[in-house]
Amino acid sequence: MCEHHFDHGMVLDSSLRGGKGSMNKTLKNPLAYVLFTVPTLLMYLLFFLYPLLTSLRYGFTQWNGISHAQFNGLDNFVTALHDKYFWIAVKNNIYFILFSVFIQIPFILALALLISRVKRLSGFYKTTVFLPSILSTAVVGVLWSFVYHPEAGLLNKLLEAIGLSSWKHVWLADEATAFLSVLVTNAWQWIGFYVVLVLAAIFAIPKDILEAAEIDGAIGWKQAWAITVPLIRPVLIVIVLLSITGAMKALDIVFVMTNGDPYGITEVMATYMYKKAYRIGEYGYANAIAILIFVFTVILTLIFRFLTRKSEEVQYG
Amino acid sequence: MKKATVVSAAVVLASSVMLSACGTSNTATEGGTSSTAPAATAAPAKVEPITLNLRHTQVKDTQKKRLAMLQDVVKATEANVPGLTITLDGVEDQVNRFEKLRAEMAAGNPPEIFDLFGGTDTKDYVKADRLLDLTPILEELGLKDKFYSFEEFTVDGKIYGIPMAGYVEGLFYNKKILADNQIDPPKTWDELLAASDKLKAKGITPFAMAAKDAWVINMMMNTMWVRTAGADSVAGFLNGSKKWTDPAVVDGFSKFETLIKKGYFQEGSLALAYAEQQNKFSAGGAAFMFDGSWANTPLIDPEKSKVASDVGFINFPTVGGAGDGLINGGWSNGYGFSKRMDEKQLAAAKEFIKQMYNETMQKRQLLEEGMLPAMKLQDTSGVQPIIAEIIKVSSEAKGTFPAFDASIQTKVRESLERGMQELIGGRTTPDKLTAELQKQQDASNKEDGQK
Numbered sequence: 001m002c003e004h005h006f007d008h009g010m011v012l013d014s015s016l017r018g019g020k021g022s023m024n025k026t027l028k029n030p031l032a033y034v035l036f037t038v039p040t041l042l043m044y045l046l047f048f049l050y051p052l053l054t055s056l057r058y059g060f061t062q063w064n065g066i067s068h069a070q071f072n073g074l075d076n077f078v079t080a081l082h083d084k085y086f087w088i089a090v091k092n093n094i095y096f097i098l099f100s101v102f103i104q105i106p107f108i109l110a111l112a113l114l115i116s117r118v119k120r121l122s123g124f125y126k127t128t129v130f131l132p133s134i135l136s137t138a139v140v141g142v143l144w145s146f147v148y149h150p151e152a153g154l155l156n157k158l159l160e161a162i163g164l165s166s167w168k169h170v171w172l173a174d175e176a177t178a179f180l181s182v183l184v185t186n187a188w189q190w191i192g193f194y195v196v197l198v199l200a201a202i203f204a205i206p207k208d209i210l211e212a213a214e215i216d217g218a219i220g221w222k223q224a225w226a227i228t229v230p231l232i233r234p235v236l237i238v239i240v241l242l243s244i245t246g247a248m249k250a251l252d253i254v255f256v257m258t259n260g261d262p263y264g265i266t267e268v269m270a271t272y273m274y275k276k277a278y279r280i281g282e283y284g285y286a287n288a289i290a291i292l293i294f295v296f297t298v299i300l301t302l303i304f305r306f307l308t309r310k311s312e313e314v315q316y317g
Numbered sequence: 318m319k320k321a322t323v324v325s326a327a328v329v330l331a332s333s334v335m336l337s338a339c340g341t342s343n344t345a346t347e348g349g350t351s352s353t354a355p356a357a358t359a360a361p362a363k364v365e366p367i368t369l370n371l372r373h374t375q376v377k378d379t380q381k382k383r384l385a386m387l388q389d390v391v392k393a394t395e396a397n398v399p400g401l402t403i404t405l406d407g408v409e410d411q412v413n414r415f416e417k418l419r420a421e422m423a424a425g426n427p428p429e430i431f432d433l434f435g436g437t438d439t440k441d442y443v444k445a446d447r448l449l450d451l452t453p454i455l456e457e458l459g460l461k462d463k464f465y466s467f468e469e470f471t472v473d474g475k476i477y478g479i480p481m482a483g484y485v486e487g488l489f490y491n492k493k494i495l496a497d498n499q500i501d502p503p504k505t506w507d508e509l510l511a512a513s514d515k516l517k518a519k520g521i522t523p524f525a526m527a528a529k530d531a532w533v534i535n536m537m538m539n540t541m542w543v544r545t546a547g548a549d550s551v552a553g554f555l556n557g558s559k560k561w562t563d564p565a566v567v568d569g570f571s572k573f574e575t576l577i578k579k580g581y582f583q584e585g586s587l588a589l590a591y592a593e594q595q596n597k598f599s600a601g602g603a604a605f606m607f608d609g610s611w612a613n614t615p616l617i618d619p620e621k622s623k624v625a626s627d628v629g630f631i632n633f634p635t636v637g638g639a640g641d642g643l644i645n646g647g648w649s650n651g652y653g654f655s656k657r658m659d660e661k662q663l664a665a666a667k668e669f670i671k672q673m674y675n676e677t678m679q680k681r682q683l684l685e686e687g688m689l690p691a692m693k694l695q696d697t698s699g700v701q702p703i704i705a706e707i708i709k710v711s712s713e714a715k716g717t718f719p720a721f722d723a724s725i726q727t728k729v730r731e732s733l734e735r736g737m738q739e740l741i742g743g744r745t746t747p748d749k750l751t752a753e754l755q756k757q758q759d760a761s762n763k764e765d766g767q768k
Contacts, residue, residue: 262742
């Protein structure tokens with residue numbers, strides 16, 4: 001198997017070397033660069049810049065999606081400022097971020113550290129933890145909706161069975177638990193993915209550093225906290241960043257599980273935008289919300305970049 | 318060179334004629350209904366393919382029979398129009414009505430034939446110039462006088478949609494539960510409360526109710542405020558002569574709140590989707606359920622329902638208000654057609670109308686599915702007992718009124734839907750809710766005025 005791959009590599013390598021001269025000549029011609037990038041640029045223009053710009057334009061109009069859009073200045077943004085249901089959605093996005101960063105990520109870290117120490121069956125644990133991330137969000141959402149079902153749900157049945165009937169809730173419709181239930185489901189789905197990322201970073205730490213630490217007396221949790229965690233900091237920062245942007249654009253899981261109901265308390269900005277556009281036909285307002293989501297996300301990301309600007313690189317040795 | 322061209326052209330022509338002849342005879346044998354043989358015509362024209370896309374909403378397990386009927390109609394239509402292929406595209410009812418079709422109308426690319434609601438929907442799409450005026454076709458086919466009402470599909474005297482079936486909304490009840498508890502079907506609000514009280518005390522859920530889909534709550538709410546404030550209330554909200562905050566309207570909402578506060582609704586209703594109220598009722602878990610006549614199908618299906626032979630239907634009890642005895646009903650759901658069709662597609666669509674809207678089909682959907690006919694039928698024998706009961710209730714009603722969402726603005730509807738969920742969740746009161754609604758109503762009326 002290995003040998004075979006090796007052979008293949010050799011062949012490829014030599015053929016590349018043969019074509020090197022003409023390749024270099026082509027690459028000196030600026031036209032070649034243009035030619036190669038034009039298709040991508042066109043796609044980018046058509047599917048990204050153009051929609052972005054139209055969205056910008058419609059954000060300043062009153063438009064029901066069918067008749068002509070009428071320019072109405074900053075009206076949509078003023079409406080958004082005073083729309084209490086929009087602010088419930090904003091608040092939920094913030095909860096989403098806080099939950100991801102302060103509950104989910106420590107949990108991910110702990111789990112990854114644990115699995116990295118396991119000597120036997122570590123492959124089994126990795127696979128098991130990773131499994132939920134390969135399921136589609138729709139499947140996960142429906143699955144957990146059953147778990148939370150008020151009458152036939154696993155969770156309530158379980159509480160009943162162990163004599164905690166008073167703890168039973170209408171999980172997805174109770175104000176105290178509805179959004180939290182969605183967050184837990186989302187965490188369940190994505191923790192495995194991040195655990196695998198962190199594990200990869202942990203295994204990339206050179207053995208001699210860890211050995212040196214052990215000689216110096218840093219073992220067990222002490223080693224994890226003083227050596228491992230600082231060394232995987234860059235990966236952790238990426239995960240925090242992904243969590244923030246992921247939380248800001250969250251839509252699918254909420255859409256499948258509660259659709260923002262009951263009475264808008266589980267709405268996030270993206271689902272609220274969707275509802276305004278496609279259910280109520282306020283396309284202008286929905287575009288304004290889209291712009292606000294974009295602005296909020298950029299601001300948050302910039303703040304985060306500023307806070308972590310010095311810790312991008314880790315130098316081993 | 319020239320000769321070669323002529324020869325090849327002749328070959329192409331000959332083969333195409335041969336091919337098309339094959340095609341025609343094929344469809345004729347397959348269809349079986351077309352009697353004219355293609356050979357009879359002197360020069361059989363090449364059959365050009367015609368395609369029609371048809372958006373329907375028969376996607377649920379409970380709608381299997383409706384889908385089968387539609388498929389039969391499609392088959393018959395295809396058989397009568399050579400070269401026609403109708404592509405069926407099924408989308409869930411609410412998603413189609415409020416999201417998909419709306420977006421397609423916005424973009425200007427709806428399917429040629431689609432499931433359409435009368436009232437606001439039809440008006441919006443007429444305003445955007447997307448709907449085909451069906452008046453000449455209905456006249457040509459002699460269908461115009463055969464229907465009960467095109468009212469909800471009529472804009473400025475022109476008809477833009479053809480209703481499939483009618484509906485009424487009322488109170489389904491479990492005959493066995495009521496009889497076991499010595500309760501007569503309630504005729505007044507007080508009787509309804511007394512019955513609910515008695516049932517609740519015995520641990521029986523009085524009302525099956527799924528409130529996650531807010532429109533489900535508003536079926537009953539609509540009837541209740543019409544009971545207290547009269548059938549002209551919705552028109553009054555729109556022209557400003559009546560207000561949501563009028564005491565008679567608020568009274569309806571307060572009555573609804575009474576049902577919530579006394580715990581008469583199914584537990585956890587805010588987390589339950591529409592189908593779950595029917596599940597609860599058909600499992601024998603609740604005594605009453607407010608729903609549309611269309612809901613009878615799963616209730617009397619012995620495969621799905623434990624109460625198949627115990628289902629009764631009554632008009633909502635009287636409350637001593639202006640709207641007592643009325644029933645919410647109409648002919649508001651059917652098929653609409655896109656304006657963007659060529660001659661051939663139009664002819665095919667006409668054939669579809671012919672196959673779809675006739676006594677046989679209407680009778681069939683009445684018998685098989687209990688869908689109230691949209692066309693005046695000569696003979697209604699052999700219907701299921703519950704359907705007979707529904708028909709009796711609707712004919713005994715003092716009059717009908719259309720569902721509020723046929724005319725009220727989308728934003729007001731959304732406001733009401735959220736408000737009713739808040740009411741069930743104990744987050745608002747009838748006074749606050751109606752004040753909020755009136756605020757939205759004023760804003761929406763003003764917006765309409767500007768247009």
